Amino acid sequence: MEIFVFIGASIVSSFSTKTATAPLERIKILKQSQLYYGKKTYHSLDHSIKHIINNEGWKGLFKGNMVNIARTLPAYMIKFPLNDVTKKYVMNHKNKMSLSFSEKLSIGVFTGVFQIIITYPMDFLKTRISLDQKMSSLQNNSMFHYSRMILKKDGIVGFYKGFTPAILTYPIYVGIQMSLFYQFREKQMDLFTSGIMAGVISQTIAYPGDTIKKQMQNNGISGKKKYSHLVHCIRSLYVQYGIKGFYAGLSINLLKCIPGSSIQFAVYELVKNKGLNYLNSK
Numbered sequence: 001m002e003i004f005v006f007i008g009a010s011i012v013s014s015f016s017t018k019t020a021t022a023p024l025e026r027i028k029i030l031k032q033s034q035l036y037y038g039k040k041t042y043h044s045l046d047h048s049i050k051h052i053i054n055n056e057g058w059k060g061l062f063k064g065n066m067v068n069i070a071r072t073l074p075a076y077m078i079k080f081p082l083n084d085v086t087k088k089y090v091m092n093h094k095n096k097m098s099l100s101f102s103e104k105l106s107i108g109v110f111t112g113v114f115q116i117i118i119t120y121p122m123d124f125l126k127t128r129i130s131l132d133q134k135m136s137s138l139q140n141n142s143m144f145h146y147s148r149m150i151l152k153k154d155g156i157v158g159f160y161k162g163f164t165p166a167i168l169t170y171p172i173y174v175g176i177q178m179s180l181f182y183q184f185r186e187k188q189m190d191l192f193t194s195g196i197m198a199g200v201i202s203q204t205i206a207y208p209g210d211t212i213k214k215q216m217q218n219n220g221i222s223g224k225k226k227y228s229h230l231v232h233c234i235r236s237l238y239v240q241y242g243i244k245g246f247y248a249g250l251s252i253n254l255l256k257c258i259p260g261s262s263i264q265f266a267v268y269e270l271v272k273n274k275g276l277n278y279l280n281s282k
Contacts, residue, residue, distance in 0.1 A: 005275035006081035013268040014076040017260050018069050023049070023061035024256035025068065029127055031249035032214040035241065045252055064129040067143050071122030078115045080268050083107060083178050098186065104179035112174030116166055121159035123166075124150075127217045162216030164230050169209025177202035181265055191269055192262040199261025200254055207253065208246035212237070 018025070027048045034041055042048040052060040086107045087099060099107075128146050150158040177198050184194035212233060219227050227233035237245045 001279055002276065003081060003085065005272055005279065006084050007077050008275060009268045009271035010076040010080040011073060012271050013080070013264050014072045015069060016267045017264040018065060018072050020263055021256045021260040022065040022068065024252055024260075025065075026052070026061060026063055028249040028252045028256065029064075029214065031252065032211050033127070033218055035211075035215065035237065035245060035248055045255070048252075064126050067122060067126045067129050070143070071119055071126055074122075075115050075119040076264075076268075078118060079111055079174060079178075080272075082114060083111045084272075086110065101179055101183055104182055105175045108175030108178035109171045110175075111178065112171030113167070115174060116170045120163055120166060124159050124161060124217055127214060128221070161219065162213040165209045165212040165216060169206045169213075173202050173206035173209075176205060177261075191266040195262040195265035196258055198265070199257040203253060203257050204250070207250050211246050211248055 027042065027045065030042050030048065042051060049061070056063065087104070090103060090107065091097070091099060125143055125146055128150075129143065154161075180201060181194050181198035184197055185191075189197070212230070215227065215233050215237065216230065219225050219233070227236060241248070
């Protein structure tokens with residue numbers, strides 16, 4: 001029965017986290033994606049918000065959020081339960097009361113690999129839907145429209161554009177995030193601070209990989225491909241923008257991370273503990 005508590009807590013965490021941070025998530029994606037198009041449409045946070053509201057209304061701040069929730073539901077339902085179940089298995093197998101940091105990190109990376117393989121197509125759709133229509137030739141922002149269009153044009157492999165940088169960096173991000181959070185908790189740091197610290201550190205380390213992934217996801221969106229392969233993408237970004245190009249939108253991402261990571265972990269842990277206490281009391 002514990003697994004159902006883990007899954008339920010992850011669902012509540014997903015809805016809470018992604019809805020609370022949806023506007024910042026969209027602005028981050030737009031700032032990353034404008035590197036591909038060579039347009040400086042979105043500048044500061046307040047300018048980006050005003051631009052979106054003026055052109056799309058308030059609902060524009062939440063464009064792509066339902067796809068993001070649809071993506072993070074299975075992502076969270078894999079990440080948190082799999083991490084907890086695997087940790088419990090390893091502790092029982094080794095007859096240990098706690099795990100070392102390296103063990104937590106390895107379990108987190110293992111979790112991240114499973115998560116990204118299963119949920120990547122939804123991440124790809126979220127990026128496409130979040131793009132400002134003025135930056136691409138896409139006109140219909142429905143999830144089903146994009147799915148049919150991608151399937152018709154590129155087949156199943158089309159949903160895995162940009163997967164190489166994702167599989168190389170995302171599991172590391174999850175591993176660092178999960179291991180740091182539980183390491184901080186063992187040091188008696190509170191839920192919210194542990195979540196924020198784990199999120200800020202892990203996202204800063206993994207962010208260049210996320211930027212590269214976004215460029216490859218957008219590659220060929222308007223017809224002709226800008227990058228012939230992954231190395232070409234990395235080289236082009238560096239030549240045109242320098243190191244800072246790999247961190248486009250990082251400040252907004254870290255601003256999103258403060259509420260996002262704290263809500264994500266705090267809600268999951270609180271709901272999980274309530275559920276486990278209820279089970280144990282029966």
